[in-house]
Amino acid sequence: MSNFNFKIIFISLFYSSFLIAQSKGVISIPDDKLGHKNSTYAVLVGISDYQNSEIPDLKFADKDAQAFYQYIKSKAGGSIEDSHIKLLINEQATMAQFAVALDWLWEVCKPGDQAIIYFSGHGDVERRSLTQPGFLLCWDSPANVYMSGGAFSLFMLQEIISTLSLKNQTQTIAIIDACRSGKLAGSSIHGSQLTNTNLAKQYANEIKILSCQPDEYSMEGEQWGGGRGAFSFHLVKGLYGLADENEDLEVNSYEISRYLEDRVKKDVAPIRQIPMVIGSRDYTLSKVFKKELDSINSIKTYDQVLFSGIDHRSIDYMVENITDPLLYETYQNFKKSLIEKRYLAPKANCAEFYYSQLLASDKLKSLQSTFTRNYAAALQDEAQQFMNSMLLTDVKEISRSKKVRIERCLQIIEMIERSKRLLGKKHYLYPIFEARLNFFKAFIEIYKNQNGVLENGIQAKKLLSDAIETQAEMPLYYYTMGLNHAFHLKDKDSMIYYFETAMKLSPNWTLPRVMLPFLVYIKFGDKVIAERYFKMAIEKDSNSATVNVALGLYYNELKYPELAKKYFLKAHSLDTGYIDPIINLANHAFEQNEIDEAGKWARKGLLIDSTNALLPYLLGKVFIARSNYKAAEHYLKRAIELDSTAIEPYSILGNMYLNLGFLKKAEEIFNRAIAIDSLYPNLTLNLGTLHYLLKKYSVAEHYYLLTIQNLPEDFRSYYNIACMKSLTGDVDSAFKYLEEAIRRKAPKNDILSDGDLENVRKLETRWSNFISKHFP
Secondary structure, eight states, X not given: OXXXXXXXXXXXXXXSSOOOOOOOOOOOOOHHHHOOOOOEEEEEEEOSSXXXXXXXXXXXXXXXXXXXXXXXXXXXXXXXXXXXXXXXXXXXXXXXXXXXXXXXXXXXOOTTOEEXXXXXXXXXXXXXXXXXXXXXXXXXXXXXXXXXXXXXXXXXXXXXXXXXXXXXOOEXXXXXXXXXXXXXXXXXXXXXXXXXXXXXXXXXXXXXXXXXXXXXXXXXXXXXXXXXXXXXXXXXHIIIIITOTTOSSEEEHHHHHHHHHHHHHHXXXXXXXXXXXXXXXXXXXXXOOHHHHHHHHTXXXXXXXXXXXXXXXXXXXXXXXXXXXXXXXXXXXXXXXXXXXXXXXXXXXXXXHHHHHHHTOGGGXXXXXXHHHHHHHHHHHHHHHHHHHXXXXXXXXXXXXXXXXXXXXXXXXXXXXXXXXXXOTTSTTHHHHHHHHHHHHHHHHHHSOOSOOHHHHXXXXXXXXXXXXXXXXXXXHHHHHHHHHHHTSOOHHHHHHHHHHXXXXXXXXXXXXXXXXHHHHHTTOOHHHHHHHHHHHXXXXXXXXXXXXXXXXXXXXXXXHHHHHHHHHHHHHHOTTOHHHHHHHHHHHHHTTOHHHHHHHHHHHHHHOTTOTHHHHHHHHHXXXXXXXXXXXXXXXXXXXXXXXXXXXXXXXXXXXXXXXXXXXHHHHHHHHHTTOTTOHHHHHHHHHHHHHXXXXXXXXXXXXXXXXXXXXXXXXXXXXXXXXXXXXXXXXXXXXXXXXXXXXXXXXXXXXXXXXXXXXGGHHHHHHHHHHHOO
């Protein structure tokens, strides 16, 4: 093998949609294969924004070139000096400037040097002919007649590479990203793909690595490194050493071929894309350095997009060329349904409906896998957005009511199930879809009842354990498991473990940092641990609105109202659109008997979020305090409309009816509420009182005993049972419950004097008179 005449052409031919700048690899040719290597020179071109409006702009071609520039500047990429690089981005990349830069390579490259040519942009073949192999479209290329200028002929590229390789005896590496879909001059003859075919044919005695077969397009999406081509992403990782199958610290062409075919083919399914490696199978492409390989392996991907589709602009032209207006209209309706998130309903005007029609057409057979991927990706996007909002501590998401969150989770579960059926069990993401399903099902188990139901906790734990087994580095799963141990399983040590694991996996995530100290005090009463973790949260980010809300709630529980208000106000000043500080300021004012202040904050909150059920609920309480029962009824009913699963508005409204003597209305409201939560103490207490007044004493006693079971320190249930026992003549039981009410610190009044238990039986007559007077 000749050291200098052997050319390696890396042709990266991929689709135009979702690239975000990240480092790409260039092949580091070992010195022992090429002899002495003096210097490396590079010409890098990236064009996303074309001058001619009829040439479809690309999304990330310019960023791709910039990322490659950063790579070759790094140690891993050869630490190439700026004086050895020509970087042409967008309008800088005219045909003239590209040609001048390539001439510069001719001038500076000497025997033993290395030359890199990188082009990211459009490639096209204007017409089928032996004499027109294709063009690279520079920034100033015309839209239709490439021969008129602005388009760089592949013949010219061949001349450049041949001159560098043969005359200059320079090792030449070409990376050409030019096989992109779009409405170009050669669209009707698949010109972009023909460019790929011609590139594969026209160079001899070379190693060629192409991102796909000549009849394919390359896929790209945000799930690869936050926005890369699937081929480019895996090529770089493979060359760093992930393709080093025999672990000899070298990657040869056979290994990269196996690695790319396996990874890319799997990642882009159900779309077909199989990379090609042409040339010597044992040629060493790169050496492996453990430090760089460890760096690649250490990159976590849990917060990246899981699965993405193809940019609709890229396939519009293909459907349009079928020349069937009805099919094109169906496709446009399908696309619109995805954009508007009408996935599964309404039945005759949703993505599912139009997708079925597209799949039924033989004319669109070649695009069916693309439609399937786009549909599945859109369905998965809902789950991704929910999870991202949690990981980013999106205040809008975490402030949603329980009803809204549960309804959204149910919808996402349906979408994930449909994604699974679309892609099938053999798709590599199928286990991750299962993990996500388990997460959302567990989320519902935890949030549908937060009063500590063991059965909910056991089911949620099983679901989350299965999810963690599949995705062991997903912090959201550990955080949710921590909530489960706080709310339902009541295990402090496990709660702390899972929250800490979430924080280790995502060090900058605020939510576990504030929920851990808050819950460790609220649920377990551990002030020491709570304050330690709050201190850590403040040190991490004292200007986080979420942190300050949690501190306000914490100090409110500690009965430091002024300090609580200070933190709520600070949170509000940090983010005036965040609804939680406003809700807490309204509630705080109400607790301090500042009724007008409470009403002011609640009304302010409604202007920001008219869908939050807590705000009309608070206004309902405000109007009850003002004895404006009609207004109170309006707002409490509004709260129930907004969240029919929240128990508090039912309880307050029913209690208002009870006190006003509207027993039938009270019974109707309480019956609706008990179907939602049969253990809520204030509700069971009110139900006991309702049935007491209806003289249904056995039913009333049942509800009072249920209240005692869930709220044993509240004297009212004991006292009310004592009253009923007195009325039914069971004096001994009556005084037994009365004594218990006194023991639980019933307030002093004219019945009990100073609560002397020795004289309690002497109070029988006065007590009976009181019962007769107040409960006729």
